[in-house]
Amino acid sequence: MDESTFDALAGQYAGVDIDVGAGDGRFVLDRAARRPERLIVGLDPVAEALADAANRVTRRRTRQENVLFVIASVEQMPPELAGKFDRVYVNLPWGSLMRGLMVGDIEILEPLAAIGKPGAQYRIILNLRVFSDPVPLEVQDLPETTVEYVHEQLTTRYQACGLEVTSARLLEHTDLERLPTTWARRLSHQRPPPSLEVRAERRL
Numbered sequence: 459m460d461e462s463t464f465d466a467l468a469g470q471y472a473g474v475d476i477d478v479g480a481g482d483g484r485f486v487l488d489r490a491a492r493r494p495e496r497l498i499v500g501l502d503p504v505a506e507a508l509a510d511a512a513n514r515v516t517r518r519r520t521r522q523e524n525v526l527f528v529i530a531s532v533e534q535m536p537p538e539l540a541g542k543f544d545r546v547y548v549n550l551p552w553g554s555l556m557r558g559l560m561v562g563d564i565e566i567l568e569p570l571a572a573i574g575k576p577g578a579q580y581r582i583i584l585n586l587r588v589f590s591d592p593v594p595l596e597v598q599d600l601p602e603t604t605v606e607y608v609h610e611q612l613t614t615r616y617q618a619c620g621l622e623v624t625s626a627r628l629l630e631h632t633d634l635e636r637l638p639t640t641w642a643r644r645l646s647h648q649r650p651p652p653s654l655e656v657r658a659e660r661r662l
């Protein structure tokens with residue numbers, strides 16, 4: 459889809475939101491059903507993960523017009539998405555997305571910031587169980603992401619990329635249980651993992 463087609467579609471809605479690292483698209487479908495006046499976009503590099511959700515929204519019986527899926531990573535963000543979104547969600551990321559958000563990596567923060575309109579609201583939910591024993595190899599060199607760490611270290615890195623951190627807090631178990639994503643359910647199966655919510659606003 460080229461930029462003018464996207465703009466024409468987005469123009470039919472009261473607002474445009476994106477779920478980055480959308481996984482199987484469950485959050486996108488849930489939000490789209492509850493907010494039919496908004497266009498909800500799901501972005502993930504793994505096409506197979508999104509396939510069922512994409513089929514669902516195009517099937518006649520389960521059709522949902524206000525949904526769009528984009529197969530891409532944050533590092534290779536399609537340029538036509540720049541400056542398009544009012545709200546940006548990242549739920550329980552892993553891999554380079556999680557790492558980039560936890561260390562304040564410019565390779566992740568800049569493209570993420572770039573897709574927000576001025577004043578766009580960002581909500582990032584990080585799974586802190588990755589820091590519990592046994593700590594997986596790929597996160598062993600990551601700083602433990604606490605509320606203090608966000609304020610003392612990440613805020614300036616986010617700011618340098620155009621994202622003003624407005625709050626950081628540990629989530630209650632019930633917050634995570636209510637999060638309509640597959641990973642929130644999977645991780646909460648026995649007990650919800652400790653998790654941290656970072657909110658930020660796009661500044662130019």
Ligand SMILES: C[S@@+](CC[C@H](N)C(=O)[O-])C[C@H]1O[C@@H](n2cnc3c(N)ncnc32)[C@H](O)[C@@H]1O
Nearest residue numbers: 479480481531532549552553554555639640641
């Ligand atoms: C643990 S899953 C969570 C999926 C979904 N948000 C949920 O809560 O069910 C993490 C997701 O992050 C995506 N991801 C990892 N690195 C990414 C990147 N660099 N850009 C975009 N998505 C990424 C993965 O493909 C995966 O779908």
